[in-house]
């Protein structure tokens with residue numbers, strides 16, 4: 001790769017701050033524009049005190065370190081960061097079409113057709129392959145953490161702790177439990193195969209409009225997850241059902257590997 005340009009240091013008054021994009025436990029995300037270049041970004045503001053109180057400093061440092069080196073069309077860029085006495089500022093790529101969660105809600109039937117769903121799953125799969133090659137796992141993939149960039153291109157947006165947009169209702173104290181794989185529900189150590197499970201949950205939700213193990217409370221959801229108890233509606237194609245059934249597998253080792261998901265007949269049939 002070409003030698004990195006000397007790092008410019010940034011500060012808050014390099015930016016015009018725009019509307020609030022999302023609100024989170026550690027801080028908020030604002031639309032912002034760099035004054036000289038007029039370049040539009042998303043500025044994520046984290047409060048040092050909240051980070052200190054929850055002693056996640058090391059996690060913040062690690063996540064920033066990882067995120068700033070990632071370069072992939074389906075992973076949201078972290079361009080740079082800076083801090084003052086009170087806050088840490090992350091200069092992030094701005095995704096103009098918002099979250100996949102909102103896009104799903106905006107669908108007339110609250111779900112996508114097979115072509116659109118397969119396009120999102122393929123994009124996510126290629127991003128996960130890139131992350132797994134670098135031993136980065138558990139990107140917490142769920143619609144709230146996936147953004148849509150220019151031309152609706154999917155981007156994994158989270159790096160460790162999700163930010164709740166003003167209107168994503170599905171947040172519980174630790175975020176929705178719908179996407180947790182059995183091994184995490186049981187508090188076992190998780191491997192990169194947790195992402196395969198979440199990919200299956202997401203595939204189901206995009207096609208159906210709700211998560212496979214969704215129920216009225218945590219305990220019900222946990223029970224269904226541990227029993228892999230889900231039902232696919234009639235309108236789902238056999239190929240999609242097959243892929244979902246190869247990802248929502250109790251034993252993490254038996255889930256379909258990402259390189260095989262990429263060439264699954266359902267993916268190939270619905271993406272050019």
Ligand SMILES: CC(=O)NC[C@@H]1CCN(c2c(Cl)cnc3[nH]c(-c4cn(C)nc4C)nc23)C1
Nearest residue numbers: 021022029042094095096098144145157162163
């Ligand atoms: C977990 C998570 O990252 N959720 C979304 C966070 C809040 C706004 N964040 C954005 C980030 Cl980090 C980057 N780009 C964004 N674009 C938007 C957005 C655009 N529209 C039209 N509506 C919204 C909302 N939001 C962002 C991230």
